[in-house]
Amino acid sequence: MSQEVIISTRAAEYRYKQGFALQPITLDLARSEICFIMGANGSGKSTLGRLLAGIYKPCSGSVTIDGEDSRKLSLSACGRKIGYLWQKPDLQLFAPTVWEDMTFLGEFVGGETPKVRQNAEYWLDQMGLLELKVQSVHLLSRGEKQRLALAGVLAAGSRYLILDEPTTGLDEARRGVLADILRLLHSDGIGISVISHDRELAEQLATRRLIIDKGGISDDIRPPR
Amino acid sequence: MTFDPRVRLCWALCLTVLALLFDDLFVLLPLLAVALIAIGCTDGGLWHVFRRLRWLLWFFVIISVIQSVFNPQGEVLLSIGSLALLTGGGISLGVAFFCRMLLLLCSGMIIAAAGQRQLVQALVQLKLPYEIAFMLSVAILFLPMFKDQITNSLTAIQLRGVDIKRLSFNKRMRLYKYLLLPVITRIVEIARQLAVSMEMLAFRAYEKRTSYLRLTMTAYDYLAVVFAVMVTAAIIAVYYI
DSSP, X not given: OOOOEEEEEEEEEEEOTTSOEEEEEEEEEETTOEEEEEEOTTSSHHHHHHHHHTSSOOSEEEEEETTEEGGGSOHHHHHHHEEEEOSSGGGGOOSXXXXXXXXXXXXXXXXXXXXXXXXXXXXXXXXXXXXXXXXXXXXXXXXXXXXXXXXXXXXXXXXXXXXXXXXTTOOHHHHHHHHHHHHHHHHTTOEEEEEOOOHHHHHHHOSEEEEEETXXXXXXXXXXX | OOOOHHHHHHHHHHHHHHHHHOOOHHHHHHHXXXXXXXXXXXXXXXXXXXXHHHHHHHHHHHHHHHHHHHOOOSOEEEXXXXXXXXXXXXXXXXXXXXXXXHXXXXXXHHHHTTOHHHHHHHHHHTTOOHHXXXXXXXXXXXXXXXXXXXXXXXXXXXXXXXOGGGSOHHHHHHHHHHHHHHHHHHHHHHXXXXXXXXXXXXXXXXXXXXXXXXXXXXXXXXXXXXXXXXXXHHHHHHHHO
């Protein structure tokens, strides 16, 4: 597995207007890792995730995504490098049916239609959703919506994934399905960071654990496997 | 300094009436200064006001320029051949429009700073039916929620690799069609959940409601109302009588 560093932060800081601040964070995230970002509610996990994904730009210090300064990257450029899965998958679903949701962006990203279709089929198959491709998005379960959102993110070409609380609202069986998908993606060479409270999932998957406390990293653990 | 929400409603009403009645810069500019100072003194500083308004300021500046460009009154300041692009009258109309819009915004900000619960109670104590007062406050609450939903959807779609800035106008419109439907669906869903929650909390279970919160006007509040009404009446009287 590649040790290539995809995201690198150097004393990166982020402040909200309301006052909460992420302390200067220095960190390297490699494709070979499944990194769990853990911590109490309000500790700054999601803020760190968005900073790493390039959604938030650092107020000071730097965040480098695939060798480029995140400040100089547009959101679409960040999205092509880092896939970000929001806590609420509905936010990432736009079209009425599963198939349309996977393919409608083709016309906007300038991709060739056959290539977009091939890509969509590949990722729907990987997520176990190919049979549901004519299904209405609104009729999908939460777990299915999440997998569809994940397929959409991966179809954009990301080589690194950040998932924000992906197990919220999932039962044990669906958590198992998600764990299997993450293992599969990781074995395909996709780096993964998971923002989560789920210790059980972390026990199963994590090759690294970052503990966030009061906006800073209080612990960086690499459990022996 | 904090004022009763009813005082804020009275100020907002006076400002709105004056902004709609007058297009004279000699009235609008001092009014705007007074409104901004009032907001600055009561709601946490002028800088805070400007930061909240900065997006809309650009919109108003553009509208003002358009007014100037297409208005042929006054001295021609800029022209291409016989076509006047910028005139003195146009600029003054544009600035007046800008001031009026800012005054209306200030009115909104003065009311919004009262807080939702306080505002509902103020309207109820002004004898407005509770249901309508509550509906108004919920509508105010939904505006920032709608903005958040749009912002999040725009971010999510860009993260899927779409560079919106590079899209042609037609494509951009087609993309917004995809964005709008889920946003409206989510807002309707939130509204439905809110309605269910209200039913669960026995909203309208009885014809009359009691309230733990009671607003009481102080002497300063009465003074502020009298002052605002008198100034408004005086300005109208001077110009129209």
